[in-house]
Amino acid sequence: HARSDGLRAALQARIDAADASPRGYDAIALAYGICGNATIGLRARRRPLVIPRAHDCCTVLLGSRRRFQEHFQDNPSTPFGSVGYLERGDYYLRLEDGKSAVHYGDAYAEYVKQYGEENARYIWETLHPRRAATDDRAVFIDVPETSRLGAAEKFRARAEAEGKRYVRLEGSLALLRKLISGPWDPEDILVVEPGRRIAGVYDWSEVVRAAD
Numbered sequence: 001h002a003r004s005d006g007l008r009a010a011l012q013a014r015i016d017a018a019d020a021s022p023r024g025y026d027a028i029a030l031a032y033g034i035c036g037n038a039t040i041g042l043r044a045r046r047r048p049l050v051i052p053r054a055h056d057c058c059t060v061l062l063g064s065r066r067r068f069q070e071h072f073q074d075n076p077s078t079p080f081g082s083v084g085y086l087e088r089g090d091y092y093l094r095l096e097d098g099k100s101a102v103h104y105g106d107a108y109a110e111y112v113k114q115y116g117e118e119n120a121r122y123i124w125e126t127l128h129p130r131r132a133a134t135d136d137r138a139v140f141i142d143v144p145e146t147s148r149l150g151a152a153e154k155f156r157a158r159a160e161a162e163g164k165r166y167v168r169l170e171g172s173l174a175l176l177r178k179l180i181s182g183p184w185d186p187e188d189i190l191v192v193e194p195g196r197r198i199a200g201v202y203d204w205s206e207v208v209r210a211a212d
Contacts, residue, residue, distance in 0.1 A: 004038035004110070012042055019045040027191070029179050033059055034208065037110045040200045042192075049192040050184060052175050053207040057082075061141040063172025064188065069204050071139075071169060080139040082171070083151040123202075138164035143171035 011030070018028050028047055032039050033054030042049060054060050059068040061082050072078055111120035138159035142152045156166040175188060184191055192198055192210045199211035 004036040007035065007038040008041060011039065015042065015049065016045060019047055031060065031176060031179060033057060034200055034202070037200065039198050039208075040110070041197055043197040044192045044194045046194050048194060049198065050179060051190050051192070051198060051208065052179055053188055053190055054175070055202075055207060058141065060175055061143060061171045062169065063174040065204065065207060067172075073204070078137060078139055080141055080169075081155050082141045083143065083146045083149055086151045086154055136163065136165045137167050138162075139167045139169060141169050141171040143173060145173060 011032070015028055018025055025047055027050050028044075030039060030042070030049060030051040033052060033056040034040060035056050039051060052060055053065055055065070055068065055076065058072065058080055059065050062068050062071070111123050114120075115123065138155070140152055140155045140159075152168060156168075159166045178185065178188055190198070190208050190210065196210045196212055199209050201207055201209055
């Protein structure tokens with residue numbers, strides 16, 4: 001999220017490498033959302049790109065953008081965690097605040113480039129409202145297939161040790177299964193045909209679309 005230009009370049013390089021592979025893939029699936037604009041601008045070369053209609057990995061972990069909207073519409077920047085955050089790194093929450101380089105990273109710069117400084121700030125503040133001082137939630141998305149690893153209990157202990165209110169949401173692999181196995185229902189999955197690129201819509205329904 002905070003270094004979206006670097007992630008975008010890395011993803012495009014992997015896409016191009018898959019295109020050049022002699023294996024002859026039918027399509028290239030991206031298990032990402034918009035992710036701080038990291039996927040915006042990615043271009044399909046000779047093979048289609050397939051991506052969930054998701055704002056970020058929270059949508060993917062919950063299984064649908066409808067559940068993401070249900071739980072995060074009032075504050076899309078609510079900190080959340082999952083088994084992956086506990087397994088990788090010394091943090092347990094995905095946070096949007098903190099250092100200015102994180103809060104106003106490549107994603108914000110992309111908004112400025114597209115919409116100008118004033119409009120970019122409005123869009124950013126709309127998507128990343130300041131959390132109320134009384135909002136002490138720490139949300140854990142517990143995917144049933146990984147529940148036995150005990151990550152939820154570890155997350156709860158760390159959250160409570162920091163005085164946060166533990167909230168558990170049941171996750172789902174439904175969206176990932178659709179992405180990997182199909183069918184690619186256009187309601188949930190965007191297919192970007194060769195020669196086109198991913199463009200952001202940033203709403204609650206379409207989220208992303210294909211553009212020339």
